Amino acid sequence: xxxxxxxxPRPNPPGSNAxxxxxxxxxxxHLLNHKTVPSPSLTSAAxxxxxxxxxxxxxxxxxxxxxxxxxxxxxxxxxxTVYRGHYRDDPSKLVAIKKMKKNTExxxxxxxxxxxxxxxxxxxxxxxxxxxxxVFTTKDENINLVLEHLPRGELQDIWKDKEIAYGGADVKAxxxxxxxxxxxxxxxxxxxxxxxSNNILIAADNSLKLADFGLARSFxxxxxxxxxxxxxxxxxxxxxxxxxSHYGGCVDMWSVGCxxxxxxxxxxxxxxxxxxxxxxxxxxxxxxxxxxxxxGISKLRFWxxxxxxxxxxxxxPLSWWRSRMPLIGEAGIDLVRGLLTMDPVKRLSxxxxxxxxxxxxxxxxxxxxxxxxxGGKEAERAMGEQLKRxxxxxxxxKMAKIARKLDFGAMR
Amino acid sequence: xxxxxDDLYRQSTQYKHWSFTPSDLTxxxxxxxxxxxxxxQLHIAQDRAERAKLAPLDVASAPxxxxxxxxxxxxxxxxxxxxxxxxxxxxxxxxxxxxDEEKMVVDKFCETxxxxxxxxxxxxxxxxxxIQFMRRFYxxxxxxTYDGTKISKTAFFLALKLELGTRAGSASDxxxxxxxxxxxxxxxxxxxIVQALRFNFEVRHPFRGxxxxxxxxxxxxxxxxxxxARDGRSSADLRAEAxxxxxxxxxxxxxxKLGNIYAHAKDILAMAAQLxxxxxxxxxxxxxxxxxxxxxxxxxTFYLGTKIPSSSPAAPKILSTLQSCADLLSSHRSYTKNxxxxxxxxxxxxxxxTKRAMKKLRACxxxxxxxxxxxxxxxxxxxxxxxxxxxxxxxxxKLNREMAEKESDSFWGPELKKEG
Numbered sequence: 001x002x003x004x005x006x007x008x009p010r011p012n013p014p015g016s017n018a019x020x021x022x023x024x025x026x027x028x029x030h031l032l033n034h035k036t037v038p039s040p041s042l043t044s045a046a047x048x049x050x051x052x053x054x055x056x057x058x059x060x061x062x063x064x065x066x067x068x069x070x071x072x073x074x075x076x077x078x079x080x081t082v083y084r085g086h087y088r089d090d091p092s093k094l095v096a097i098k099k100m101k102k103n104t105e106x107x108x109x110x111x112x113x114x115x116x117x118x119x120x121x122x123x124x125x126x127x128x129x130x131x132x133x134x135v136f137t138t139k140d141e142n143i144n145l146v147l148e149h150l151p152r153g154e155l156q157d158i159w160k161d162k163e164i165a166y167g168g169a170d171v172k173a174x175x176x177x178x179x180x181x182x183x184x185x186x187x188x189x190x191x192x193x194x195x196x197s198n199n200i201l202i203a204a205d206n207s208l209k210l211a212d213f214g215l216a217r218s219f220x221x222x223x224x225x226x227x228x229x230x231x232x233x234x235x236x237x238x239x240x241x242x243x244x245s246h247y248g249g250c251v252d253m254w255s256v257g258c259x260x261x262x263x264x265x266x267x268x269x270x271x272x273x274x275x276x277x278x279x280x281x282x283x284x285x286x287x288x289x290x291x292x293x294x295x296g297i298s299k300l301r302f303w304x305x306x307x308x309x310x311x312x313x314x315x316x317p318l319s320w321w322r323s324r325m326p327l328i329g330e331a332g333i334d335l336v337r338g339l340l341t342m343d344p345v346k347r348l349s350x351x352x353x354x355x356x357x358x359x360x361x362x363x364x365x366x367x368x369x370x371x372x373x374x375g376g377k378e379a380e381r382a383m384g385e386q387l388k389r390x391x392x393x394x395x396x397x398k399m400a401k402i403a404r405k406l407d408f409g410a411m412r
Numbered sequence: 413x414x415x416x417x418d419d420l421y422r423q424s425t426q427y428k429h430w431s432f433t434p435s436d437l438t439x440x441x442x443x444x445x446x447x448x449x450x451x452x453q454l455h456i457a458q459d460r461a462e463r464a465k466l467a468p469l470d471v472a473s474a475p476x477x478x479x480x481x482x483x484x485x486x487x488x489x490x491x492x493x494x495x496x497x498x499x500x501x502x503x504x505x506x507x508x509x510x511x512d513e514e515k516m517v518v519d520k521f522c523e524t525x526x527x528x529x530x531x532x533x534x535x536x537x538x539x540x541x542x543i544q545f546m547r548r549f550y551x552x553x554x555x556x557t558y559d560g561t562k563i564s565k566t567a568f569f570l571a572l573k574l575e576l577g578t579r580a581g582s583a584s585d586x587x588x589x590x591x592x593x594x595x596x597x598x599x600x601x602x603x604x605i606v607q608a609l610r611f612n613f614e615v616r617h618p619f620r621g622x623x624x625x626x627x628x629x630x631x632x633x634x635x636x637x638x639x640x641a642r643d644g645r646s647s648a649d650l651r652a653e654a655x656x657x658x659x660x661x662x663x664x665x666x667x668x669k670l671g672n673i674y675a676h677a678k679d680i681l682a683m684a685a686q687l688x689x690x691x692x693x694x695x696x697x698x699x700x701x702x703x704x705x706x707x708x709x710x711x712x713t714f715y716l717g718t719k720i721p722s723s724s725p726a727a728p729k730i731l732s733t734l735q736s737c738a739d740l741l742s743s744h745r746s747y748t749k750n751x752x753x754x755x756x757x758x759x760x761x762x763x764x765x766t767k768r769a770m771k772k773l774r775a776c777x778x779x780x781x782x783x784x785x786x787x788x789x790x791x792x793x794x795x796x797x798x799x800x801x802x803x804x805x806x807x808x809x810k811l812n813r814e815m816a817e818k819e820s821d822s823f824w825g826p827e828l829k830k831e832g
Contacts, residue, residue, distance in 0.1 A: 108599070112578065
C-alpha cells in the first residue's frame with residue numbers, strides 16, 4: 001500500500017473533457033479513496049468580491065457533484081430515493097445515487113444510519129465491500145451517496161431462485177468473498193452487526209459486496225457497553241440473545257456461518273417466529289450449552305430466564321450435518337460448524353476462517369466469470385419492485401431500518 | 413495478505429484528507445482567509461448601503477451612534493458594523509482578521525469547546541472528536557463567517573451521535589443542557605458542517621494507542637512482556653532497564669510512577685494535542701509517543717528501543733519526528749511539566765494577541781451568515797421556490813443523457829441484448 005498517487009489538485013474539474021481513453025484506462029472511481037476529490041485549488045486566487053457566495057467547502061462540494069449525472073429513478077421510499085447515475089465524462093460508467101431525504105419529522109438532524117454508513121464506508125475500501133464513491137449535498141440540503149452500481153441483486157435471490165442451479169464450487173467462491181470482506185472490516189476495527197444474505201450484493205462481474213453499514217460501529221473500549229439488540233434475528237448469535245453487551249468480531253462470524261449454511265441448504269438455516277423462540281431453534285441444532293462447553297455462560301444477563309431450567313440437550317451429530325449440507329462437503333461442514341460455535345471465544349475469527357482447509361480442498365472455488373447469476377434486465381426490473389416494497393417487514397423492524405432497506409443495498 | 417498498522421492508517425480519511433505538510437496547511441488557511449475576507453468586505457458594504465437607503469439622513473453621522481440600529485432582526489448584525497475612524501469613515505475597508513489571527517481565534521473557540529465538554533461531563537473521546545471536527549471545519553471556513561459558539565454546539569451533537577449512537581439522546585435534550593439554546597440552533601448548521609468535513613466522520617485519536625503503550629510497559633516492569641524486543645533482550649533484561657529508566661528499584665514503586673506518567677501523557681493528549689495542529693501534522697502514533705516522551709523521556713527512549721533498535725537507519729528519523737511533535741505539544745500553554753498543577757488554570761488566561769484578535773473579530777463578522785437558523789430556513793424556502801426551475805433542469809438533463817447514450821451507442825454499437 002503506497003502513498004496516494006500524486007495528483008493535481010483539480011484532476012477532474014467540472015466541464016472538463018478528460019481524454020476519453022484516459023478516463024477508460026484509469027477509472028476515476030476512488031474519489032474517497034485517493035486525493036482525487038477536487039480540493040479547492042490551493043493556488044488559485046480567492047473569489048473576487050461580487051462572485052458567487054460560495055465558500056471553499058461549497059466549491060469543493062460542487063466539484064464532486066458536477067462529476068455525476070442523475071439518471072432514471074430506481075426506487076423511492078420514506079427515507080431515500082435511489083437513482084441510476086453515471087459519470088459526466090463517461091456515460092458508460094454507471095453509479096447508483098442514493099439521495100437521503102430530509103425528513104421534516106426528524107428532529108435530530110441527519111439520522112444515525114446515514115451517518116454511520118458514510119463514516120464507515122468512507123474508511124473501508126475493499127473489493128468485497130460496497131464502494132462509496134463520493135458524497136455530496138444538493139442545495140436542498142439532501143445528502144447524496146454515490147455508490148457503485150451493483151445490478152445483479154442480492155445473494156439471497158440466488159438461493160431463493162430455484163431456476164438457478166449452483167454447486168459446491170460456487171458456494172465456496174461466494175463464501176470466500178464474504179469471509180474476505182468481513183476479515184477486512186474487522187482488521188479495521190469495525191463491526192458490521194447486520195450481516196445477512198440480503199445485505200450482500202452482486203456486482204456486474206459477479207463479485208460479492210458487503211453492504212448496509214447502518215448498524216456498524218467501531219470496536220468498543222473493553223469497558224464500554226454495547227447494545228445486544230442488533231443483527232437480524234435469523235443471523236443473530238446466541239450470546240446476544242443471552243444479553244451479552246461486550247463482544248467483538250465473533251458476532252459477525254456467527255452471521256457469516258448462517259449465510260454460508262443458507263447457501264448450502266438453499267433455505268433459511270435457523271428460521272424462527274420470534275426473538276424469544278429463536279434461542280430454542282439454536283439449541284435444537286447445537287444443544288443446550290453448559291458452563292462446561294461455554295465457560296462464563298451462566299453469568300450472562302438472560303441466562304437464568306432463558307436457559308437455566310432448560311432440560312439438557314445434545315447437539316446434532318455430524319451425520320445430521322452431512323445429510324443437510326452435502327453441497328459443501330466435509331471441509332465445508334467443518335468450516336460452518338467452526339463459525340457456528342456457541343461459545344464466542346471458541347468461534348472462528350475471520351482470519352481463522354480464511355486459514356481454513358475448506359478453501360484448498362476440492363473442488364476449487366468457481367471462477368468469478370462462471371458464477372451463476374440472475375439475468376440482467378430481469379434483475380434490474382426487480383430492483384424497482386424491491387424498493388417499493390416497504391410493507392410487512394417495515395412494521396416488524398425498527399423504523400430506522402426502513403432507510404436501509406430502501407437503499408441501494410436493497411437493489412437487485 | 414499481511415497488513416501492518418501503517419497500511420491501515422493510510423486507508424483512512426484522516427490520512428487522505430486531513431493530513432498536511434505545514435506549508436500545505438498554511439496555504440489552505442491563507443486561501444480560506446482571503447476568500448472570507450473578500451466576502452466580509454462585500455457583505456458589510458452591502459449592509460451599509462442598505463442602511464444608508466433606509467436612513468438617508470443619518471448618513472453623515474456616526475453609524476453606531478443611534479440607540480436603534482436599523483436591523484432589529486439580525487442578532488449581532490448591528491454590532492458588526494465597524495466604526496473604524498469615526499464619522500465619515502464608513503465607506504472604508506473593513507479591518508478583517510489575518511490568517512494568523514484567525515488561527516488564534518479558532519484555537520480560542522476550541523478551548524471554549526473543551527470547557528463546554530467538561531461542563532457537559534462528556535467522555536474525553538466525544539470532546540476530542542468535536543474539537544477535531546471544529547478544527548477541520550475551520551480549515552475550509554473562516555471564523556469571520558461562522559461563529560465558533562454556534563458551530564461548537566452542533567459539532568458536539570454530531571460527535572455525540574457518532575460516538576454514542578442511539579445513546580446520544582435527542583437534539584432537544586442536548587439543547588436543554590446548554591444555555592440559551594434551542595433545538596434549531598443545534599440542527600440548523602449541521603449540513604454546513606458535514607459538508608466542510610467532506611462527510612468524513614472518523615477521527616483517529618491517540619488515546620487507545622497510549623493505553624496500549626502503558627499496558628505494555630506494565631508488563632515489562634512485571635517481567636510479563638510477551639513480545640520480543642528487537643535485539644533479543646530477555647524479559648528480565650527489559651524489566652531491569654525499565655526500572656532503571658524509571659529510576660526506581662521495586663515493582664510497586666514502578667507501577668505508581670508508571671500510572672503518573674500515563675496520566676500525564678493522557679492530559680497532554682486531551683489538551684495540547686487537541687488545541688494545536690498536531691492531528692493535521694502527525695499520525696496518532698506519533699502524537700501519543702511524543703506525549704509520552706514529554707511525560708517520561710528516558711522511559712520512552714527505552715520503550716522505542718524495544719520496537720526499533722537505535723542502530724536502525726529509521727531510528728533517528730522517527731526520533732526527530734517525535735521530538736518536533738513534542739515541541740509542538742509543549743509549546744501550548746496548557747502544557748505543564750508538573751501534572752499535578754491545576755488542569756484548567758491556563759484556560760482563563762488568554763494571551764494578549766488572542767484577546768486582540770477576539771476583539772477585532774467583533775467588527776468583521778460576515779453579516780449574512782450570523783443567523784444560521786434563518787439561513788437554513790431560507791435555503792429550504794429557496795428550494796420550494798426553485799421547484800419549477802429544477803424540473804426544467806431535469807428535462808434538460810434527460811435530453812443530454814439520451815444524447816450521450818445515443819452517442820455511446822453509435823461508438824460502441826448497440827447493446828447485445830437481442831442475442832443474449
